[in-house]
Amino acid sequence: MTSTSPSNEQAPLIIVGAGQAGAMAARALRESGYAGRLLLIGDERHAPYERPPLSKAVLSEPEPPALDLLPTGFPAEQGMELLTGRRVARLDPQGRRIQLDDGAWLPFRACLLATGGQVRTLPALPPGTPGVHYLRTLDDALRLRQAMRTADRMLVIGGGFLGLEVASTARAQGMAVTLVEQAPMLLGRAVPPEVSAWLAGRAAAYGIDLRLDARIGSLEARDGGVTAVLADGETLRAPLAVVSVGLVPEVALAQAAGLVIDARNGGVLVDAGCRSSAPGIYAAGDCASRREVGSDAGLRLESWQNANEQARIAAAAMLGVETHPAPQPWFWTDQFDCNIQMMGHGGSGTRYVARGDLSPGRDGGKALIFGVRDGLLAQLIAINAGGDLRAFRDLVGKPLACAPEALGDAAIPAKQLARLALGQARS
Ligand SMILES: Cc1cc2nc3c(=O)[nH]c(=O)nc-3n(C[C@H](O)[C@H](O)[C@H](O)COP(=O)(O)OP(=O)(O)OC[C@H]3O[C@@H](n4cnc5c(N)ncnc54)[C@H](O)[C@@H]3O)c2cc1C
Incomplete structure (x- = not known):
């Protein structure tokens, strides 16, 4: 079992972040036979849900699909305390306690940080600007879905996996879509040139107006739409812009608590068992940078499978149980x-x-x-x-x-x- 001081042996296991990794870790803890107190705390108003459909079926289907990560009734049946709409404001590793947004302190015997990440934003297009959309949460997706009903044109800024998926979904809905990517190739760091070229060809064949190697000179949101002036002087206008320029791992709690953060990728540095630099504190999912065995370098992945695997591994480590290591990373995307x-x-x-x-x-x-x-x-x-x-x-x-x-x-x-x-x- 996790080493704990006598005072917190009876304290609950606490999971901060009720997303993919958090919910899957809670489930794994119960399935491993942990019968003690278990708290899953998330700052979104929704029960834990799947994010991959947010850029796909949620935007396109007549009715948004069910996204629940935990079976209905799971928290009650499993005696798990699910706090939604509650933010954890502070982490005190020495005192083994967290502070909620209302000031209340809760002790823990072990704590898992599964806090995901925040969208990277563009200063010229702050979130909340009319006509400007970022996509990370279900509420973001529902807003975008609503906006797509009345707009005939979309400007997508950023040609990563997410931007491409949104472009694909919008095009399939009949919208005219222009995608602006500053790199000369799509997904240049993730796939080889032949796959990148295939993808660009596929996007074009699907009807996307693809602008690679495109520098944006200026961006302006006005009259409910967005105008982008490219470095070559061309002006692109759309009533709807989706900005998809990356994710910043959410590590504020860990950073303030003095946990080691991986300078290369901004994630909470963890070992193969998802243990952070502070005893009793673990991290999993998009916010975690996992040090490979025999290497100083951490690897931070943003994928559904990685969140699930690290949740399983962290849950086992929190219970002091041996588990098999993560399999090869696997990722999927549906587009065009x-x-x-x-x-x-x-x-x-x-x-x-x-x-x-x-x-x-x-x-x-x-x-x-x-x-x-x-x-x-x-x-x-x-x-x-x-x-x-x-x-x-x-x-x-x-x-x-x-x-x-x-x-x-x-x-x-x-x-x-x-x-x-x-x-x-x-x-
Ligand atoms: C639109 C979209 C499409 C995707 N499509 C794919 C795909 O096709 N294939 C694939 O492999 N992956 C896909 N992903 C990635 C995958 O969904 C993520 O990698 C996964 O959700 C990460 O899980 P997580 O638990 O680390 O983070 P999240 O699921 O983001 O959960 C973190 C939760 O913690 C909460 N939180 C943060 N700080 C606090 C705090 N202090 N107190 C309380 N709560 C807090 C956050 O609000 C959030 O609810 C997609 C992601 C998005 C957004």
């Missing part, structure tokens, strides 16, 4: 009627071999891209090829016995090739 899945890590020195059809037209093609680094299968990227990715997933992170080019042989069925490569890798 295509499903893209990624597993493992790319990075410098990774060489890519494509298997299949990377043509952006018609239905977007179907391809599995293998990233090979230092003789290992470092990354898989599947475009409309989730089944093929599943066939190869056990190979990720393992040495390849075959030449990388052999993986690109589309004449051999995926499962057969995977079995062959897996057998070789195991031998």
